[in-house]
Amino acid sequence: MTVTLYNQSLSSINSDLTLEFITPKELEVHLHRDLLTQAGFKAESEQLCTLHEHRLLVCALDEQSAEAYRIAMTAALKTSMNYGYTSLKVSTPKERFFSALLDGVLLGSYKFDSYKSKPKVSTLTEVIFAHESTDDFFTFQSIYDQTTVIAKATNFVRNLVNQTPYDMTPQAMAVVAQDLANRNNLECTILDVNGLHEEKMEAMIAVGRASVNPPRLIHLSYKPNNPKKVITLVGKGLTYDSGGLSLKAAASMVTMKMDKAGGCAVMGMIKAISELQLDIEVHAFVGAVENMIGADAYKPDDVLCAKNGKTIEVRNTDAEGRLVLADVLGYAQEKVKSDYIFDYATLTGACMVALGPYTTGVMGHNNALKNSFVEAAEQSGEYCGILPFNRQLKKLIKSELADVCNVSSKPYGGAITAALFLDNFIDEDMKEKWVHFDIAGSAYTESAWDVHTYGGTGAGVRMTLEWLLKLSKEGQY
Ligand code: BES
Ligand code: ZN
Ligand code: ZN
Numbered sequence: 001m002t003v004t005l006y007n008q009s010l011s012s013i014n015s016d017l018t019l020e021f022i023t024p025k026e027l028e029v030h031l032h033r034d035l036l037t038q039a040g041f042k043a044e045s046e047q048l049c050t051l052h053e054h055r056l057l058v059c060a061l062d063e064q065s066a067e068a069y070r071i072a073m074t075a076a077l078k079t080s081m082n083y084g085y086t087s088l089k090v091s092t093p094k095e096r097f098f099s100a101l102l103d104g105v106l107l108g109s110y111k112f113d114s115y116k117s118k119p120k121v122s123t124l125t126e127v128i129f130a131h132e133s134t135d136d137f138f139t140f141q142s143i144y145d146q147t148t149v150i151a152k153a154t155n156f157v158r159n160l161v162n163q164t165p166y167d168m169t170p171q172a173m174a175v176v177a178q179d180l181a182n183r184n185n186l187e188c189t190i191l192d193v194n195g196l197h198e199e200k201m202e203a204m205i206a207v208g209r210a211s212v213n214p215p216r217l218i219h220l221s222y223k224p225n226n227p228k229k230v231i232t233l234v235g236k237g238l239t240y241d242s243g244g245l246s247l248k249a250a251a252s253m254v255t256m257k258m259d260k261a262g263g264c265a266v267m268g269m270i271k272a273i274s275e276l277q278l279d280i281e282v283h284a285f286v287g288a289v290e291n292m293i294g295a296d297a298y299k300p301d302d303v304l305c306a307k308n309g310k311t312i313e314v315r316n317t318d319a320e321g322r323l324v325l326a327d328v329l330g331y332a333q334e335k336v337k338s339d340y341i342f343d344y345a346t347l348t349g350a351c352m353v354a355l356g357p358y359t360t361g362v363m364g365h366n367n368a369l370k371n372s373f374v375e376a377a378e379q380s381g382e383y384c385g386i387l388p389f390n391r392q393l394k395k396l397i398k399s400e401l402a403d404v405c406n407v408s409s410k411p412y413g414g415a416i417t418a419a420l421f422l423d424n425f426i427d428e429d430m431k432e433k434w435v436h437f438d439i440a441g442s443a444y445t446e447s448a449w450d451v452h453t454y455g456g457t458g459a460g461v462r463m464t465l466e467w468l469l470k471l472s473k474e475g476q477y
Pocket of ligand 3: 238241259318320321346347
């Protein structure tokens, strides 16, 4: 889909379909009120009506909010793709809603059809935004440029997440990282199993041991001159999570190709950061591993020694993401001294139980930092909710045998106990600078919602970019 922004009036633009957003109040005085009313259109939430004879598509806008615009634009776009029209034009909204409208088009039109033998093609290939005023056109142009980069990075993440575990193995993820590095002028270091042994990353190695697709540790870095801050991003990149010997039930295994979404997200983030040329140094680390079964699989009852020297009692091989992250967090902190460290992981089903399937769980020790992400998420169109730590939950991952246990002794609060497990692998001086994002629910969907179509959503990218853009503007949080 080509999306263009013109400094022209709507009427002067050539297009075969015009989109108009209208509120119930606006409907009362609309030129085609009678026609629309006869068609049953009341301008109620998510209602659409096409007046083909006027080449007009009207879309209800139930409130003046970015979210309403985003959802309405997505719905309008999907409808307009179903007819034979080739282009759609629409006036720009108020400045604060423009980015949401663009997301509706750029993210809402996304479709992953690489595995279809005959992909359906829509005739609609262009969406044109008409912005008549010249006074603030430059502002709209820069919103357009920035939003486009971030949306493309989000779609890049979706493309990676949606690939099958056969295609997107740890080695394949490393190839994607190297290719991104070449295109975007990033530094790229890849460790194979030998490298992981040298770095004493035995927990990560154990998780990947039974797979024919050996693990890779990916480190991408973007280093501008005189950076304002240094940020470390860490992603869980389980290219497949079968559960290991603590094998998942058949139904729960389906969709587990998405367990690499955190790793894919940090690659998308550094892609956008480098394209926007932010004055912030960013390091993205991905633990790309496949959790399988086999004669040499790691077992419940094993004790693993992580990179930072802490020992872990394994009681469930399906709680593998935290083992991989333990080592990658340790590696990242040893290699890079950063101002903040954020990790993104499809870590627990419990996060979905706690917050629902749309919301990312935010955990960490620094309340102000967590709140700043909740705000950034809201600004960017993602949902985030804070899950609080407490001393009692911390006791649940104590181990009689080793330093810490990889699962909790109680079945409740699993998202938080997983984060408290990760806390064991955060250095003392980084405690207040760390935030963990559980994207188990938000990273993937089998039913469309908001700007998300079937599959990977790209969760984390928009909110983190929003946060980083503010950091770049203001210099600190
Ligand atoms: N990858 C899963 C978490 C997950 C579940 C992500 C559903 C997306 C959707 C993770 O590795 C896992 O299996 N976690 C276990 C932890 C348990 C064994 C303590 C879980 O959530 O059941
Ligand atoms: Zn698992
Ligand atoms: Zn997993």
